[in-house]
Amino acid sequence: MANQKDSMIQALIxxxxxxxxxxxxxxxxxxxxxxxxxASVPGSGHLIDSGLVVYSPEAKQRYLHIDEEIFEKYSMTSEVLSCEMAKGALNNTQATIAVANTGIAGPAPSDDGTPIGTVCFAWAFRTEAGDHLFCETRQFDGDRNEVRLAAARHALSRVSHYHEQCLNNAADA
Structure with missing residues (x-):
């Protein structure tokens, strides 16, 4: 398993x-x-601008400038919120890729009934052709930390896939 993880991360790097x-x-x-x-791969630091851990709605508003209306209209585990998080991260950094997620790792389902293991992801890319945004929702099995790790690895595994879509869309334009 470690070799599979290492090869996926090295391919991304x-x-x-x-x-x-x-x-x-x-x-x-x-x-x-x-x-x-x-960052677990030595020498990957030049590929990293920053990372925010934003659990609370207040932190999401403060650091990512997410409109309060988003929290009123949508669940804390929603693709809409993850997209707003990715856009906020991209717009507030020098990065060209922003990866965001929000979800329920456990130990209990959310107040709105969202099941444990549900994670909403978003990937935002800044390219010469403009900004691009992708999102998806996945369900992971396992305990809290297994869900968190699976979600983190999934988020990284999709970066090149979605970036390639940006490049293909620009080539088609």
Whole structure:
């Protein structure tokens, strides 16, 4: 398992270097694990701008400038919120990639009934053709920390996939 994780992260590092990308994160349920996983490879620091752990709505508003209306209209575990988090992170840093997530790692479901293991992700990219935003929701099994780690690795595993879509969309334009 460790070799699979290491090869995925090394492939991402190679991809980011090839495309001159720098990452920031806005993490809720993973609490910094996305960036920690990337930083676990020696020499990856030049690919990292910053990382925010923003659990509370107040922290999301303060650091990512998310409108209070988002919290009133949508669940704390929603793709809308994860997208706003990614946009806020991208707009407040020098990064070219922002990865964000919000979800329920456990031990109990959310007040709105969202099941344990539900995580909403967003990836925002700044390219010469403009900004691009992608989101998805996934369900992970396991205890709290297994969900958090699986979510962090999933977030990283999708970066090059979505960045390639940005490049393909720009080429088609």
């Amino acid at each position: 190679d991809y980011m270097e090839q495309h001159e990308q720098v990452m920031t994160t806005a993490e809720s349920c993973t609490a910094g694990l996305i960036l920690s996983e990337l």
